[in-house]
Amino acid sequence: MDLTFAGADGIIILSVFAVVMLLIGYLSGRGDKNLHQSLSGYYLAGRNLGFIALFFTLYATQYSGNTIVGYAPAAYRTGFSWLQSISFMTIIIGIYLLFAPRLxxxxxxxxxxxxxxxxxxxxxxxxxxxxxxxxMLWGLGNYLLEQLVAIGQAVSGMTGGTVPYQIAVLVFIFVMLAYEWMGGxxxxxxxxxxxxxxxxxGIIVFLIGGLYLVGGNFGDVTRYINEMEPVKTAVPAMDVSINWFSMLVLVGLGASIxxxxxxxIYSAQSEKTLKKSFSRMAWMPPITTGLVFVIGIIGIMLYPGLDKGGSETIVGLMANDIAAINPFxxxxxxxxxxGIVAAIVSTADSVLLSFSSMLSxxxxxxFINPGASEHKKVMVGKIGGIIAVFLLLWIAWNPPGTLYEIFVLKFELLxxxxxxxxxxxxxxxxxxxxxFWGMLIGAVLAGFLTFTGxxxxxxxxxxxxxxxxxxxICVAGSLLVPVSKKSMVIEDEPMSLDVKA
Known part of the structure; x- marks a missing residue:
């Protein structure tokens, strides 16, 4: 994602974003005595997130700077069959609505x-x-690794290589740890x-700039691709369609948990706030992933013939050309x-916060100290999260595969x-x-298949x-093995806390 136009200006903007994030962390924690004393205060914002905060934090959970940096190259390589990215982002919302209100x-x-x-x-x-x-920790660890890799690539690219990859990762990890420590x-x-x-x-302006570069007519793009690379506009083969459906299941079910x-979900101010946020989230896949898909397709015409490694730089190539249009x-x-860098950092902080909450x-x-006070648990989580980040850093120095490959890896077990x-x-x-046996055998089989290629x-x-x-195994075992009433610990919870429900 090298941006040859950015340089010093890129460093200035990144510094501004870093300062703003630190200021948000300071203001969030200032004067809140409960924040660092209770698990729900630190990890769930006191269960008091209103509609705007909840909507955007859900949005940031589902979409990251990696949505642009990673998905546009995937569209470039795959062609129109990458429309699946819109559908698997949409199905996540449907799965949320299946269980989130009751949970x-x-x-x-x-x-x-x-x-x-x-x-x-x-x-x-x-x-x-x-x-x-x-x-779950496996899934979080992989996701955090993905974000660490993306931070380094994004900052290094945005500054034209002025800030080296390793320095970029260290600086923004420090920023992330600092504001998360202060404000949870x-x-x-x-x-x-x-x-x-x-x-x-930014995505909307980026798309407008990309369309300008190809003459403002997306029809010309599709005609070009159909003539020069017809496989990218053809009806997908059966194996591609099967893979598409498989991805829907893997991502739809995996990302929702x-x-x-x-x-x-736990942090919502009310059930009404939760439902309202999800109803707005249903519009985001075409607005976000859909526009990024179009950007990747435009790149096929602008930069033909890129190999797999070259395609990973497509967003930076296009950004350089768009920046050259005019000062605006x-x-x-x-x-x-x-903002992309901030989005990646913001996704990483969410993952780290959840990782540390599970540790604490x-x-x-x-299992280690059930009698510990909530304040002590919060401190253990903070310190454990820092240790986990630096254990992952040595992997991030030499990232394995493309961002998309790392993205798929975490779902197999989660x-x-x-x-x-x-x-x-x-x-x-x-x-x-x-x-237990269904989860264990499923995980062993999935892990074996994944790690044996x-x-x-x-x-x-x-x-x-x-x-x-x-x-x-879950269904057959539960039907065949007698279950005592004592083991059925789920109770008849009401379906809603809303008065009218």
Missing amino acids: YVIAKRKNFVTPTDWIQHRFNSKAVTLLSIFL MKAVAFTDVMQGLILMV YPHAVQR FYWIMIIFFG NDVYGK VQVFPAFVLGLYWKRLDKRSV HKTVYGIHGGVIGLTLNFL
């Missing part, structure tokens, strides 16, 4: 802090809880509002790419928690023994194959 009601009554609080409450099983903790979830949510607005406006996404586009591009509440609080998490909300008979089998992702077996 919110139970979490509100039981004061849940982390996703596995629900798992423990539902199944009352150390084995199921520990396995779900491991799989409140700081994360308010920085999400800032980056979300810049990201939305991101631990940091689930904690945003020049400054918009600099601010936009500063789930690992330390449930998605195995879905049957326990969501099926457990509605099916009382779901047995903890079947859940069989990421897909006939177009189906290893994680989906493992999930299918997981579901079968």
Whole structure:
């Protein structure tokens, strides 16, 4: 994403964003005595996020600067079949609505802090809880790694290489740790509002600039691609369609149970606020991912013949050309790419916050020192999060594969928690023994396929194959094995906290 036009101006804009994020962190924590004394205060913003903050923090959870940096190159390489990116972002919202309102009601009554609080409450099983903790931490660790890689690439590219990759990662990790330490979830949510607005406006201006470069007629782009690279406009082959459906399942189910996404459900001010935020989120896939898809397609005409590595630079190439149009586009591009960096950092802080909450509440609080005070748990989570970040840094120095490949990797194991998490909300008979073995066998199979190079089998992702077996074991085991009433710990929770419901 090298931006040869940016240089010193890029450093200035990035410095401004860094200062603003630190200021948000300071103001978020100032005068709030409860923030650092309680788990819900630090990790859930006191369960008091209003509509605007909740909407943008959900938006930042689902979309990152990586949406632009990673998805446009994928559209360039794949062609029109990358329309799937819009559909799998849309299906995530549908899955949220399947379980989020009911989970919110139970979490509100039981004061849940982390996703596995629900798992423990539902199944009352150390084995199921520990396995779900491991799989969720795996997903978070991979996602955090992805963001660390993206931070370094984005800052280094935006400054024209003036700021080296490693220095970029270290500086913005320090900024992220500082404002998150000061303000917790409140700081994360308010920085999400800032980056979300810049990201939305910037994508639209970026697309306008891209269309200008190709003469303002998208029809010319499609005709060019159809003539020069017809495979990218052709009806997808059967294996591509199967892979598309597999991706819908993998991402739709996996992303909906991101631990940091689930904690945003817990953080809502009310059930009405939660539903209103999700209803607005339903419009975001075409507005965000859809426009990024078009940007990638335009790149096929502007920069033909790029190999896989070259395609990863397409956003930077286009930004350089757009910035050269006139001074307005020049400054918009600099601010936009500063916003991309802020968006990546903002996504990383959400992941880190959730990671540290699980270390403090789930690992330390449930199994190491159950009698610890909430203040001590918060401190353990803060310090544990810092250690985890620096353990991941040595991987980030030599990032494995493209950002998209890292993106897919994390879902293969995380998605195995879905049957326990969501099926457990509605099916009382779901047995903890079947859940444990289904989750374990599904994860082992998915991990084996992924790490032995069989990421897909006939177009189906290893994680989906493992999930299918997981579901079968859960359902068949629960139906075949007698279940005592004592093991059915889920109670008849009301479906809504709203008065009119």
